[in-house]
Amino acid sequence: xxxxxxxxxxxxxxxxxxxxxxxxxxxxxxxxxxxxxxxxxxxxxxxxxxxxxxxxxxxxxxxxxxxxxxxxxxxxxxxxxxxxxxxxxxxxxxxxxxxxxxxxx
Amino acid sequence: xxxxxxxxxxxxxxxxxxxxxxxxxxxxxxxxxxxxxxxxxxxxxxxxxxxxxxxxxxxxxxxxxxxxxxxxxxxxxxxxxxxxxxxxxxxxxxxxxxxxxxxxxxxxxxxxxxxxxxxxxxxxxxxxxx
Numbered sequence: 001x002x003x004x005x006x007x008x009x010x011x012x013x014x015x016x017x018x019x020x021x022x023x024x025x026x027x028x029x030x031x032x033x034x035x036x037x038x039x040x041x042x043x044x045x046x047x048x049x050x051x052x053x054x055x056x057x058x059x060x061x062x063x064x065x066x067x068x069x070x071x072x073x074x075x076x077x078x079x080x081x082x083x084x085x086x087x088x089x090x091x092x093x094x095x096x097x098x099x100x101x102x103x104x105x
Numbered sequence: 106x107x108x109x110x111x112x113x114x115x116x117x118x119x120x121x122x123x124x125x126x127x128x129x130x131x132x133x134x135x136x137x138x139x140x141x142x143x144x145x146x147x148x149x150x151x152x153x154x155x156x157x158x159x160x161x162x163x164x165x166x167x168x169x170x171x172x173x174x175x176x177x178x179x180x181x182x183x184x185x186x187x188x189x190x191x192x193x194x195x196x197x198x199x200x201x202x203x204x205x206x207x208x209x210x211x212x213x214x215x216x217x218x219x220x221x222x223x224x225x226x227x228x229x230x231x232x233x234x235x
Contacts, residue, residue: 021150023124023158025116032157034150078147082123085116087154089147
């Protein structure tokens with residue numbers, strides 16, 4: 001489940017994290033998006049395809065998932081199953097929910 | 106409209122209907138006053154997706170009901186979960202009734218498309234019925 005390594009692997013360029021939502025159909029194609037059009041489409045497509053694959057694998061294992069939430073240090077991905085497709089919320093943690101800092105003793 | 110177009114539209118409307126279900130789920134959260142800031146963000150995103158998908162659907166097929174105005178009115182009356190949670194029971198019921206009318210309207214459209222889909226499937230190569 002290397003979303004981030006797929007997103008940013010191999011390239012040393014600074015890339016802003018995506019903010020918004022995408023809906024993908026059961027083939028993994030993006031139907032609608034509220035993510036900035038400046039964000040590379042291929043990356044969004046990769047996220048969509050991986051999420052659909054995740055739901056599919058869960059179904060195959062007879063443990064169907066209704067929702068998946070992935071919390072990275074700087075990005076939160078929440079995906080809900082929509083009849084074989086999915087709605088995927090992408091929220092950089094820094095934008096809306098500041099990353100909590102550990103309390104000092 | 107080709108059979109492939111109809112199939113695509115059916116899938117698109119099915120996804121759209123699922124987004125409407127999500128919309129209702131958020132009304133339930135607002136009524137119970139059990140939501141987080143993240144839920145409020147998701148609610149905003151769901152509404153944005155609904156409005157975008159609506160235009161994509163309207164560009165592909167003529168829909169008599171629900172109308173664009175009805176949908177925009179409903180979405181306009183639900184600016185946030187916080188706002189809805191501060192509304193009285195009567196207002197929330199009105200919102201739910203409006204949601205239900207639109208939701209059932211989409212199922213009617215989906216049904217009509219499935220009839221078309223079936224008609225196309227039953228056509229033989231030469232254009233006659235099987």
